[in-house]
Amino acid sequence: MNTKELIKSKSLKFTPARESLLEIFEKLSKPISYEDIKDSISMDKATFYRNMSAFEKNGILKSFESNDKKRYYELSGSMHAHLICTKCNSIECLHDIPQELFNDPDIEGITIHGKCKKCKQEN
Amino acid sequence: MNTKELIKSKSLKFTPARESLLEIFEKLSKPISYEDIKDSISMDKATFYRNMSAFEKNGILKSFESNDKKRYYELSGSMHAHLICTKCNSIECLHDIPQELFNDPDIEGITIHGKCKKCKQEN
């Protein structure tokens, strides 16, 4: 299903703003905050957040709050854990976390707090 | 080590504000936000946050950002995971998480996202 079909399948209107947002999410495939992409999208922050909200409500995206007080959004497809660096606040997707953990239907997400590779070296 | 000794061991001044804060943390032993206790402490929010910061810098407390955009603080003693409810944002300490996970010195904290007991029933 392409971007247009995905959007229309949720009875949402297909607009340039929404198309560009989903393309960015598919291309980067990592959690993204408004701050991360505000310079590469040409839309007001209200539009960004309202679309995030619409996408999340329709199951296209999921989101979480990081340690830097920003909300991060990502496509809701793959189940994986996140590592949030306790020093630099960077976010890394952990695709090699024991998949059994996610077999528990009660677990919707896992976040590990620790140092990222870069900050670990600098210690 | 009592409250006074703990504070002085960090070369911090022992004040009524700090004493009452640590007593609350010891009594409740769960993650606490400013909102949670603002009515039961008689101190300005600036004092609360500045003391949280001082305690955290000295290893007395640790903190994390929850899904409700509030920062939660707790005593840094025990290693346990947290369950943050994806529906009501309540926070629960999970003391029965496989302790092996915490043997990895790189793991400083674990957060599980899912429904709390109460919200699970209501589904």
Place this chain on the structure above:
DNA sequence: CTCTATGCAAAAACTTTGCAGGGAT
């Protein structure tokens, strides 16, 4: 044509900072 989406500006929610006065050691 109708209803949703967008931009702009203002508000909201939580935390931090500046400054002057007060208190611990």
Place this chain on the structure above:
DNA sequence: ATCCCTGCAAAGTTTTTGCATAGAG
């Protein structure tokens, strides 16, 4: 007496809301 701590008010940061206009279906 010296610094650190505190309260108050103002500013900072991120996200949300109100309202008028534009655009999708």
